Amino acid sequence: MTAIAFAQPDAAILARRDAIVAGLAALVPSDVLITNPDECRAYETDAFTAYRRMPMAVLLPRSTQEVAAIMAFCQEQGVNVVARGAGTSLAGGAIPQEDAVVIGVSRLNRVLEFDRPNRTLKVEAGITNLAVSAAVAPDGFFYAPDPSSQLACTIAGNIAMNSGGAHCLKYGVTTNNVLGATVVLADGSIVELGGDAMDMPGLDLLGLIVGSEGQLGIVTEAILRVLPLAEGARPVLFGFDTSEDAGACVAAIIGAGIVPVAMEFMDKPAIEICEAFAKAGYPLDVGAMLIIEVEGSDDEIDFTLQKIVEIANGHGVKVIKQSRSATETAQIWKGRKSAFGATGRIADYLCMDGTIPTSQLPYVLKRMSEIVAGYGLRVANVFHAGDGNLHPLILFNANDPEELAKAEMAGADILTLCVEVGGCLTGEHGVGIEKRDLMPKQFTREELDQQMRVRAVFDPQWRLNPSKVFPLENRWMPQ
Amino acid sequence: MTDFIPLSAPELAQYVRQASATGETLGVIGGGTRGLAPKDVSQIVSTSGLSGITFYEPSEMVIGARAGTPLTDVEQALADKGQMLAFEPMDHRPLMATRGQPTIGAVAACNISGPRRVSAGAARDHLIGIEMVNGRGEIIRSGGRVMKNVTGLDLVKLNAGAQGSLGILTEVIFKLMPIREQSLTLCWHGLDEADAIALMGEAMGTPFEIDAAAHIPDYGEEQGARTLLRLEGFAPSCTYRFKQLARLFSHHGQPEKIEGEKARALWRMVANAEPFTSPDFAHVLRVHIAVSKAPRLLEYASGWGVRTLIDWSGGLIWLGLEPDTDIAQWRQQIAALGGHARLVRSSQVPGPAFASPDEKIAGLMSGIKHAFDPAGIFNPGIL
Ligand SMILES: Cc1cc2nc3c(=O)[nH]c(=O)nc-3n(C[C@H](O)[C@H](O)[C@H](O)COP(=O)(O)OP(=O)(O)OC[C@H]3O[C@@H](n4cnc5c(N)ncnc54)[C@H](O)[C@@H]3O)c2cc1C
Numbered sequence: 001m002t003a004i005a006f007a008q009p010d011a012a013i014l015a016r017r018d019a020i021v022a023g024l025a026a027l028v029p030s031d032v033l034i035t036n037p038d039e040c041r042a043y044e045t046d047a048f049t050a051y052r053r054m055p056m057a058v059l060l061p062r063s064t065q066e067v068a069a070i071m072a073f074c075q076e077q078g079v080n081v082v083a084r085g086a087g088t089s090l091a092g093g094a095i096p097q098e099d100a101v102v103i104g105v106s107r108l109n110r111v112l113e114f115d116r117p118n119r120t121l122k123v124e125a126g127i128t129n130l131a132v133s134a135a136v137a138p139d140g141f142f143y144a145p146d147p148s149s150q151l152a153c154t155i156a157g158n159i160a161m162n163s164g165g166a167h168c169l170k171y172g173v174t175t176n177n178v179l180g181a182t183v184v185l186a187d188g189s190i191v192e193l194g195g196d197a198m199d200m201p202g203l204d205l206l207g208l209i210v211g212s213e214g215q216l217g218i219v220t221e222a223i224l225r226v227l228p229l230a231e232g233a234r235p236v237l238f239g240f241d242t243s244e245d246a247g248a249c250v251a252a253i254i255g256a257g258i259v260p261v262a263m264e265f266m267d268k269p270a271i272e273i274c275e276a277f278a279k280a281g282y283p284l285d286v287g288a289m290l291i292i293e294v295e296g297s298d299d300e301i302d303f304t305l306q307k308i309v310e311i312a313n314g315h316g317v318k319v320i321k322q323s324r325s326a327t328e329t330a331q332i333w334k335g336r337k338s339a340f341g342a343t344g345r346i347a348d349y350l351c352m353d354g355t356i357p358t359s360q361l362p363y364v365l366k367r368m369s370e371i372v373a374g375y376g377l378r379v380a381n382v383f384h385a386g387d388g389n390l391h392p393l394i395l396f397n398a399n400d401p402e403e404l405a406k407a408e409m410a411g412a413d414i415l416t417l418c419v420e421v422g423g424c425l426t427g428e429h430g431v432g433i434e435k436r437d438l439m440p441k442q443f444t445r446e447e448l449d450q451q452m453r454v455r456a457v458f459d460p461q462w463r464l465n466p467s468k469v470f471p472l473e474n475r476w477m478p479q
Numbered sequence: 480m481t482d483f484i485p486l487s488a489p490e491l492a493q494y495v496r497q498a499s500a501t502g503e504t505l506g507v508i509g510g511g512t513r514g515l516a517p518k519d520v521s522q523i524v525s526t527s528g529l530s531g532i533t534f535y536e537p538s539e540m541v542i543g544a545r546a547g548t549p550l551t552d553v554e555q556a557l558a559d560k561g562q563m564l565a566f567e568p569m570d571h572r573p574l575m576a577t578r579g580q581p582t583i584g585a586v587a588a589c590n591i592s593g594p595r596r597v598s599a600g601a602a603r604d605h606l607i608g609i610e611m612v613n614g615r616g617e618i619i620r621s622g623g624r625v626m627k628n629v630t631g632l633d634l635v636k637l638n639a640g641a642q643g644s645l646g647i648l649t650e651v652i653f654k655l656m657p658i659r660e661q662s663l664t665l666c667w668h669g670l671d672e673a674d675a676i677a678l679m680g681e682a683m684g685t686p687f688e689i690d691a692a693a694h695i696p697d698y699g700e701e702q703g704a705r706t707l708l709r710l711e712g713f714a715p716s717c718t719y720r721f722k723q724l725a726r727l728f729s730h731h732g733q734p735e736k737i738e739g740e741k742a743r744a745l746w747r748m749v750a751n752a753e754p755f756t757s758p759d760f761a762h763v764l765r766v767h768i769a770v771s772k773a774p775r776l777l778e779y780a781s782g783w784g785v786r787t788l789i790d791w792s793g794g795l796i797w798l799g800l801e802p803d804t805d806i807a808q809w810r811q812q813i814a815a816l817g818g819h820a821r822l823v824r825s826s827q828v829p830g831p832a833f834a835s836p837d838e839k840i841a842g843l844m845s846g847i848k849h850a851f852d853p854a855g856i857f858n859p860g861i862l
Contacts (some may be wrong), residue, residue, distance in 0.1 A: 003711070029816075073767055075530065109709050113769075115769065115771050116680075116684060116771075117676075117677075117680030117681075117683075117684075117771045117792075117793070118769045118770040118771045118794075119683060119684065119770075120769070138683065139684075140686070141684070146501055161629060162629045162633070163628055167798075168627065171626060172600060172604060175603045175604075175633070175636065176600050184632065185587075185839070189839050191837060191839050191840050193780075193840070193845070195768035195817050195819075196771075196772075197603050197767040197768045197769050197794060197817060197819060198482075198592060198596065198597075198601065198767055198794050198795075198816055199640070199767055200767065200819055201638075201640070201767075201819055201821055201831035201833060202617075202834075202835055202840075202844055203637055203640070203641055203644075203645075203833065203843075203844045203847055203848075204590075204603060204637055204639060204641075205843060205844070206839065207603065207633055207635075207636025207637065207639070208632060208636060208637050209631070210633065210636070211629045211633045212632055212633075214631075228684050228685055229684050229686060229688045230686050236544075251538035252538075252541075254537075254538055254540060254657070255537060256541075256657075257561055257657030257658065257659065257660065258657070259656065259657065263741070289627045294690075294757075296686075296716060297716075297719060299715065299719060300712075300715070300716045300719060301641050303713060303716065304606055304713065307713075333700070355625040355626075356625065357494075357539055357624060357625060357626050358538065358590075359536060359538060359539060360540050368701045372591050385628070387625070387626045387627045388539070388625050388626070388627070389625075389627045404683055422623070422624055422625070423623070423625050424623050424625055424628040424630045425630045426629050426630050427625070427627035427628060427629065428627055428629055429629070430629055431629075431631065431677070432629060434578070435630075439630070439631065442630055442631075443620075443630075443631065444619040444620075446615075446618070446619060447619050447620060448611060448631075450617070450851070451631050451632040451634065451851070452632070452633065453850035453851075454632055454847055454850045454851075455632060456850070457843060457846035457847055457849075457850055458843070460728070469631065
């Protein structure tokens with residue numbers, strides 16, 4: 001069951017475990033350091049639960065300075081470090097290894113400063129995504145990137161993965177909504193990247209840090225763009241006979257110059273699973289479903305929804321459900337938002353995250369069901385339709401090692417397909433360990449080397465999250 | 480003036496390999512409209528032969544173009560399908576008194592944005608893919624044609640704004656937005672800078688989706704000071720938001736409603752910093768600063784009687800300075816407010832564009848430069 005390899009634990013580090021732990025204990029208050037195996041177990045995996053590794057120790061620092069002291073110590077001692085937010089990574093990005101310590105930022109969770117005219121909120125990076133929006137909601141603001149895991153996941157994890165969400169079509173992903181970050185580098189030095197002004201000059205180190213999956217440093221603070229809340233928002237639900245019709249409808253809406261805040265697609269298996277769980281009133285006699293949400297005043301919403309309904313009518317829509325109240329809105333979203341949870345109740349699943357050019361949608365959906373059926377498995381699809389970010393959920397039984405292997409192979413085939421049609425391996429979940437060995441499908445040797453040369457500027461010894469993102473073979477190291 | 484005009488990425492890659500073997504340095508120019516002609520290099524490479532739109536999918540809102548494609552070609556192709564580059568790139572020609580055609584590659588390489596940046600994001604936010612030739616003469620692609628892509632390190636962001644210091648862009652891919660049905664500008668007359676900044680800041684915090692917010696101070700000309708808010712969208716929505724905003728700020732008087740070519744000309748003037756075209760302004764500084772700190776900078780500027788222009792709701796301030804101004808002192812003032820100044824036009828020789836006061840950050844930047852361009856052949860002296 002260990003198809004994906006971790007770097008071989010460094011025996012020299014393991015042999016010095018006690019000394020290392022003692023050194024850490026001398027460095028930080030006692031409640032910052034966790035070494036008890038029972039307590040460490042909570043950190044041995046993330047949401048990619050098929051893999052787990054026990055770390056040497058877990059540290060939960062309370063300040064940037066503590067993080068810096070730990071990093072300097074680890075650098076000096078040659079100890080690997082795996083950064084952790086809430087551990088909701090679906091790519092195994094936060095899974096530790098035996099010769100590493102985990103630095104978790106969950107206690108760095110304070111709101112530091114709301115600058116209203118500047119529309120920025122400065123926070124410690126361990127704050128949860130939802131708590132950011134909650135902090136500015138009384139002033140009529142929100143933080144736009146909204147991963148479905150937003151109740152738990154941290155801004156640090158969002159920055160490390162460049163996370164997205166349902167509302168990205170209009171508002172962009174994490175990288176478009178972060179202005180600054182405080183980062184502790186591998187040697188324990190602290191840098192402030194970006195700031196509270198827009199577009200700082202020079203090389204965009206902040207843009208590089210976003211999406212770097214814990215390989216370049218530990219993010220401890222961030223300056224986030226917050227936006228005024230719309231007066232209101234309302235979805236409409238469409239059912240279509242086929243995915244082709246639904247796809248064509250999405251293209252036509254965009255073609256008409258409308259950019260809804262969200263356009264979510266579900267195929268028949270996903271509709272059935274979500275309806276059985278959430279009783280959201282989804283139509284069960286359709287082949288595909290769209291949930292499209294628009295924002296504004298009541299009149300603006302009515303106006304835009306009417307245009308969208310006209311377009312859907314021109315594309316063979318079979319079922320139209322317009323929300324007339326907050327309850328109905330919640331009802332429509334409830335099914336979609338519980339998609340992962342609902343799926344988890346009927347089977348184990350691997351959640352894929354490839355992105356494709358939307359024009360390829362009908363072809364990719366068809367090929368995907370063929371691929372998965374070829375392995376004797378089932379797949380359900382929910383995805384962000386406006387931007388082509390697919391989330392096929394491959395259903396399998398985790399107690400059957402053979403099924404897990406098949407599911408992983410089906411997943412790899414699907415991601416390869418995404419790259420072949422002009423897309424990419426991951427739209428918002430990150431590479432982690434899950435997609436690491438597929439990187440050569442998307443990048444040439446030179447391209448991987450170029451990325452690793454940049455990585456080496458920050459971490460020449462491969463001490464930060466070393467088992468992730470880049471295949472273990474052919475790693476580039478400075479001479 | 481130009482030594483080499485490659486017609487393809489492989490041809491450029493081979494040329495770069497040769498140059499690096501013989502220890503030559505290369506300056507890169509696109510349209511040359513920013514007046515940044517590379518100095519002290521042995522060869523000048525022009526991207527003008529790398530021209531043409533490589534693909535355009537209106538239904539996916541993406542376009543790819545080779546780096547030397549004139550910006551106007553791209554914008555025309557998009558306008559034909561009712562779409563646009565949402566970040567509204569500035570045209571440097573009026574300010575720099577240059578000619579030629581700005582290229583799409585330079586827009587990416589210099590991260591050039593205009594008034595809509597405040598609501599829609601910068602060029603770097605819309606750039607989703609690049610192909611480049613690095614200093615080892617390798618062709619490197621990063622990102623791609625899909626707008627959500629987190630596969631590997633984001634070399635796209637690194638190259639957006641790198642001004643060609645890491646390599647030569649050969650193709651760029653941008654995501655797009657539809658051109659809205661209507662564009663309306665509200666204009667309040669006669670506000671001072673403090674009131675204007677307060678109005679814009681408050682407006683940007685309303686749900687009325689301000690598309691752009693700028694203030695043109697009183698230059699002693701007929702029009703006097705003008706505070707501008709632009710709204711875009713479907714006509715009924717614009718009308719509604721216009722009314723709401725007019726009511727909200729009624730204590731500043733009824734705003735004038737400006738539309739059509741008159742509005743476009745006004746925003747072009749803001750985007751292109753046209754109040755500073757006169758050579759009397761020996762130095763033109765472009766300052767990026769937190770909106771909340773803008774009033775302090777403006778106060779300082781008014782103490783010196785300096786001409787200003789305010790965009791991005793206060794986040795971008797242009798300053799026109801006299802010949803004998805102590806630029807270093809201005810930079811200090813601005814840095815103390817957490818902002819940053821770029822000397823866009825000057826009678827002085829500007830310093831390195833990327834100088835960082837933080838040694839650690841400067842070290843990271845030069846490390847990255849080295850990671851792309853170990854022999855230091857591209858645009859030397861920029862760091
Ligand atoms: C049910 C469910 C739904 C989800 N929905 C979405 C979705 O809609 N959109 C989406 O994009 N993702 C989604 N995800 C994936 C996941 O929630 C995101 O990747 C999230 O950003 C991870 O945040 P975290 O705090 O849990 O980070 P972790 O899982 O703890 O870590 C993620 C990565 O960040 C690194 N990291 C953590 N902290 C730091 C730090 N301080 N400095 C540097 N690196 C650090 C880790 O090393 C790791 O590589 C979902 C996950 C689940 C389980």
